[in-house]
Every structure is written in structure tokens, then in C-alpha cells.
Amino acid sequence: MKLETDRREFLKLAGLGGGVVFASTLWGGTLDGAENEFHFVQLSDTHWGFEGPPNPDARGTLPKAIEAVNALSRQPDFVVFTGDLTHTTDDAGKRNDRMKEFRDVAGKLRAKTVRFLPGEHDAGLDKGDAFQAHFGATHYTFDHKGVHFIVLDNVSDPGSIVGEAQLKWLEADLAKRKKDAPIAVLTHRPLFDLYPEWDWATKDGAAALALLEPFKHVTVFYGHIHQENHHTTGHIEHHSAASLIFPLPAPGSVPKKAPVAWDATHPYRGLGWREIEAYPGKGSFEIEEKTVSGAEEVKKASLAGILG
């Protein structure tokens, strides 16, 4: 595994690493726990039920991505969907139908464990009732091979907050952790003010980050903004994933936020999913961005931005 790490490091430094991004590179510990290394897959913002010109293959994109995940020679330990599983609707019956359909489609994943968390499209209009009926709790924790995963719900309150009750729950959970424990937060919206003008923020996200700040190895994986983005607040890293329905423009790059138009000459461009390699012994992660069909994304510009 050391060889693998060195190869990645070389690729990163050489700017040849395609879609590979190192997370939590500040770590300076030992390689103990290397036997616990594992990988998982993040899928996000599938918006099942959406119809419109931004994606003429709206019902086909997620199945294609699932096919690609199933084709991985090494299956992930688990797959996580980071919110907006379904596209919102005022019709409660239709919302339930979309969630049932989504479950059926996601059920085709070969991975034995699939985890879900809500986006505002799933939970913002009914405070998460339908989501809970189909997928269970909207916030929870789980431990996997030495990494403590915390699923935070910042969407069931339509005001896009984590909320006092959940913050207390988070504080109580963190009180049981060692300060050097590797922690991964899975959530839908950015916990920092990425671009509040487009509602790309969580109103009380700073309170959640303040609770996480004392911990040495914290990485946040989220969705919502329909594009890859990498940001650091203090020593906490935040990595958003691409969508599987339509991409959105870079924050503030256009006067009005709207889906990026479908390009028939480059179908599915800007859409994708990611594989995440976890190194619990180091408290770090390595992200590999994939196209819908599973090819490795080449994003030299992004890498330069991250590494610069």
C-alpha cells in the first residue's frame, strides 16, 4: 500500500493524476492501521423524477452509473447517496412513488450496504416524513474499519439548518471520540458559506463546524451544488460531488443559477460519481472522480487549484 501511496503522490505532484485528489494531506502519523484501508462510493443529487431539457436521459443516467459501479472489479464496502435522491413535488403521493422507484433502482447496486441521506428535495416540504418512511433516520452515525461516519441532516428543516437538537446530539456523539479519531461527515448542503447568494450554505453550519474543529482528522463529503468542489475551513476539508442529473455553474460564475445545458455532442458531461479510498490509520481519504460510465475524469485544472 505504501507503493500505491507513493505512486499517487508522484502523480499528484506531476499533475498527471487525472481525477485523483488527496484529502486530509496534513496528517503526519504512521502507517498503522493500513490493513483497515477500504473504499466506498459516493453518488449524489440523482433527482429521480426530474424531467426536462437539462437531461434528456433523466431516467437512464442513474441506472448507467449503477451499472458502472457494479462493474468495478473491487466492489466498495458501501455506497452512499448524499441527498436529493428524488426531485421534489408538492404531491405527497408522487413523492412516495418517486422514493419507491428510487429504492428499486438503487437496489440494483451489487454493494451489500447502501446508505442514504436526504436533500431538501426529499425532505424540505414534509420535514423528512416520506424520507424516513422509505429510508429511515435522517441523521445517524456508523463506524467502519476505524472511521467514524456522521450523517448530518441540514435539509429537513426547510430553513436549511442543522438545528439545536441535532447540534446537541452531535456534541454528545463527539464527546465519546478521541481527538485524533478519523471522522467523516456526510451531509447534503455545504456546512460553510460556499455561495449564500445561491443558497449554497447551511445557516448554522458554523456551529456544527465549531464542534468538529477540535478533532484532528475531519473530512466532509457533501452534494447539493451539482459539481465537484474542494474547500478547507481551518483544518476541515469539504468535498462536494458531481450530480447524476444536471450540472450547475461554478459558484457566482453567471448572474443567475440555472442548470448547465445538455450538450448533445458531449452527453453526460459534468455528471458523475466518485470512489473514495479511506486510510483510517492516517485519517485521510483519496478521491477519484468518475464519469457516469465509470471512466476516470481528467481534471488537471481542478487539481492545480487544489494543490496550488
Next chain:
Amino acid sequence: MRRRAVSAAFAVILAAAAVLRAGAAEPRVVRIVAKRFTYTPSEITLKKGEPVVLELVSEDRVHGFKLPAFRIRTDVRPNEVTRVPLTPDKTGTFTFACDVFCGDGHDDMTGTLIVTE
């Protein structure tokens, strides 16, 4: 009699001046109506340094009004008038948006504030 007439005229002038002073001190009211998934008007033009009061009302459900450039955010509730004072201290074009998820079209619920010299 003449003195009384002069006094009365003076009192009227004083009263008029008081009314004018009060009028000058009253900030202009800019009424904004929120309704899924629009603000009306969706474009507002103000002058830098001019104090105004944004009067926010909703015609259907709870919406948000977020204007990050001036650190303003508030809920906008039906059957309630929310008043927000604002004296723009910079010129430019700024976005305001609903930040209370209100359904399909929520992302389109934005408006523009233009502040001129």
C-alpha cells in the same frame, strides 16, 4: 387682531416645517411581495446612502429573504409584514434569494438589487 393673525400664520409655517422635517426623515418604503417562486418586483434600484425600509410580505407560505451583500436575512411569513431597514453603503448589483425551501422552482426565486451613486 393683526398680531393674532401674524401669530396664527407663524404657527402654520412652523407646523408645515415640522411636517417637512418629518417627511425628510421618513425612509422610503420598498414593498416586496414573495410568492412561489418569485419576488415582485424582482429588481429594485436604490441610491447609495439613501435609507429605505424593505417591506416584505408573502402571499402564500413562508419564504426567506437573503441579501448576503448587506448581511440581511429574514423569514417572510404570510399575513405578516416584515420591515427591514437598509441604507446601502456600496454601489453594485447584488442578488437576493429565498433561503427557505419552497418547492420545485425554489432555485429560481431570486431577485436583483441595484445600488447606484
